[in-house]
Amino acid sequence: xxxxxxxxMFYSVFMPAVVAQDLPEADSPExxxxxxxxxxxxxxxxxxxxxxxxxxxxxxxxxxxxxYRVDPDTKVPFIACSGQPYGYIRTKKNxxxxxxxxEWRFPQxxxxxxxxxxxxxxxxxxxxxxxxxxxxxxxxxxxxxxxxAKSENELRNVPMLSRPVNQWNRCIISxxxxxxxxxxxxxxxxxxxxxxxxxxxxxxQSEGSEIHFRNxxxxxxxxxxxxxxxxxxxxxxxxxxxxxxxxxVAYP
Numbered sequence: 416x417x418x419x420x421x422x423x424m425f426y427s428v429f430m431p432a433v434v435a436q437d438l439p440e441a442d443s444p445e446x447x448x449x450x451x452x453x454x455x456x457x458x459x460x461x462x463x464x465x466x467x468x469x470x471x472x473x474x475x476x477x478x479x480x481x482x483y484r485v486d487p488d489t490k491v492p493f494i495a496c497s498g499q500p501y502g503y504i505r506t507k508k509n510x511x512x513x514x515x516x517x518e519w520r521f522p523q524x525x526x527x528x529x530x531x532x533x534x535x536x537x538x539x540x541x542x543x544x545x546x547x548x549x550x551x552x553x554x555x556x557x558x559x560x561x562x563x564a565k566s567e568n569e570l571r572n573v574p575m576l577s578r579p580v581n582q583w584n585r586c587i588i589s590x591x592x593x594x595x596x597x598x599x600x601x602x603x604x605x606x607x608x609x610x611x612x613x614x615x616x617x618x619x620q621s622e623g624s625e626i627h628f629r630n631x632x633x634x635x636x637x638x639x640x641x642x643x644x645x646x647x648x649x650x651x652x653x654x655x656x657x658x659x660x661x662x663x664v665a666y667p
Contacts, residue, residue, distance in 0.1 A: 453516075453632040456506065457494055459483060467507055469539040470621075472500035480621050493629035496529070496621050503543075505535050505618035512636040515617055516587045518629050519550055525580055527552045527624035531588065533595060534615035537562065545618065546610050548588060548597055550626070552577050555584065556597050556604035567609035568658055576600050583629070591636075608654055 456465050461483040468477045481504060482495045521527030532545035544562030549555060555577045559569040576599040578584050587598045593613035597604040619628060 448634075448636070451634050451636065453514075453634045456631045456633055457483075457492070457628075459492070461494060462504060465506060465508075466504045468502070468504050470500050470502035471541045472502070475500050475502075484627075491629060493627045494631070496619070496626050496628070498529070498621055498624040498626060501541050501621055501623065503532060503535075503618040503620045505532070505539075505616040506633075507616070509615050510590070510617060510633065510635060511614040511638055512591055514587065514589050514634040515632070516585070517619075517631040518583045518585050520578075520581055520583045520627050521552055522581050522625055522627060524624040525552060527580075527626060528620075528622045529624060529626045530620045530622065531586070532561070532616075532618035532620065533588065533590065534564065534610060534612045535618045536564075536612050536615040542620075543618070544612070545615065546595060546607060548586070548595075549573075550584075550586065550620075552580070555586070556599040556602075558595070558597055558604070558607050560610070565609070565611045566607050567655060568607060570597065570605045570607060573604055576602050576604070608658075 458465075462468065462477065462481070468481070470480065480497050480499065480502065483492065484495050485492045515531070515533075517531070519529070521529075528551045530550050531548040532543065533548060535543050535545040537544040540562075542561045544564045545560075546564055546566065547559055547561045549557040551557070553575055554573055556573045557570055559571070560566045576584075578600065584600055589596045589598075590610075590613075593610040594606055594608050595610055596606045617633070
């Protein structure tokens, strides 16, 4: 059963003026624990019990935008999004400390646009409070807060990491107590630190271009395991100091 959510249709502490590769690394979330199993987020019954649907167009239907398909050549299932109307699907569950992965491709559009919205909160709208991780073909991996979300830095001016049209790309995201690291096609883009909110739904955008998703998974970590220690707080304080010295702009 498809749930259609009703709806229509920065403050930031530090905003970087440097390219993504120049950013000092936050506390490294290289904490992936393979002993914790991944959970697949897409099944044949898609959207099933995992996802909710929001569209910026009143009374639009889920099936007009999203569909479950199987690649006739590889026999691998994938999710197709038409890109119209604008909107997104969001997980019914909220996540805080997690690894999230997916593969995506734009079948035709060389400037295809879509993204992953982390920590989605508040009212459903275009676009909600969240941390946006861009999958846009030329700028995949760019990341910045949206709505009333905040972060201590952004990832901008990311080099071209996407593969040519109709080839599959991979994105892996690791979130640890509001610090988010993005890897695109095995290249580390960087870390966005101090995200607020630091818990919420994970969403996939419909943003004007047909896009396909497959192998969507999440690995969730217990919050008590990821509790912030005093040493973690000291490292975060040093990060903020370093960001200032790197030429970040302070906002009141």
